[in-house]
Amino acid sequence: MLLRDHGLRCTAPRLAVLTALDRARKDGHLTVAQIQQVLTEAGHDVDLTTVYRTVSTLTDANVLHALVIDERVTSYGLTDMPHHHAVCTRCGAIDEVPSAHLAEALAEARAGSRFALPDTAGLTLHGLCPACQHDR
Template sequence: MQEAPAPTGPHALLRNHELRRTPPRLRVLALLFESERHLSITEVCEQLSTSGRAVHPTTVYRTLETFTAVGLAHAVHGPGATRYGITGDPHHHTVCQRCGRVEGLASEHLTEAAARIAALTGLRPDSSGALLVYGRCPGCSA
C-alpha cells in the first residue's frame, strides 16, 4: 500500500512546520503560493491590501522571517529589497541588477555550470543548493 502524499496547502504546511495557523500567516503563505515570482515585503503588503486581505507590514516582515527560519520560504538578497519565495524543488535564481526582479531557474538548467564553477574556483552553491545569477532582465536590457 502506497503512502498518501503529504498535504501541501497553507494550513498543512504551517502545521507540518509546527507554526500557528494565524490568519496573517495563512494570507502571506497563500499569496506566496499564488504568485509566480519572488516578492518583496512591500509587494506582499500591496497585493494583500489590493485583494482586501491587508496585513500590517511589521507582521508581514516577521511572518516572512519566520517562514525563512523554518525553511518554508527562502530569501533572495540582491540589489534593492530582499525577495521571498516558497521553498520547493531545488532551484537557482536570476537577479536583475537594475530593477531587482528575481526569477527562479530550475536546478537542472545549471547543473553542468555549477559543477564547472566548483571545479574552477572551489565555490559551491549555498546551503539551499542555490546559485544567484546576476544580469539584466528583458525589461531593463532594452
C-alpha cells in the same frame, strides 16, 4: 499541511503570505512591502509589522528563503521547488531558474571551489530581463 510539516501552526497571516507568494511565483520574488500591497489589494487587513514577523518566521522555518540583491532590498520566495535566481541588473526583476537547468554549473562550481556546496546551494545570475533587453 506545509506549515505543519515545518512545525508551524496554521495562522491567517501565514496562509495569506504563502498564498500571495504562490500567486506571484511567475513574476519572481516579492519584498515585504510588495507582499503587504498584494494582501491589501486582496482585502486582508495586515500591517507591515505582521508581514515582517510572518516572513521572518517562515524564513527561519525554511518555508521561505530570502534573496538579498543589495544591502537595501530583500525579496522572498517559496522553498518548495529547488531553484536558482536570475536578477536584472537594470530594473531588479527576479526570475526563478529551476535547479535542473543549472545542475551542471553547480557541479562545476563545486569542482572549482574549496567549498562544500550542497545541491541546495543558491546560484544568482545577473543580466537583463526581457523588458530591459527590449528597451536597449
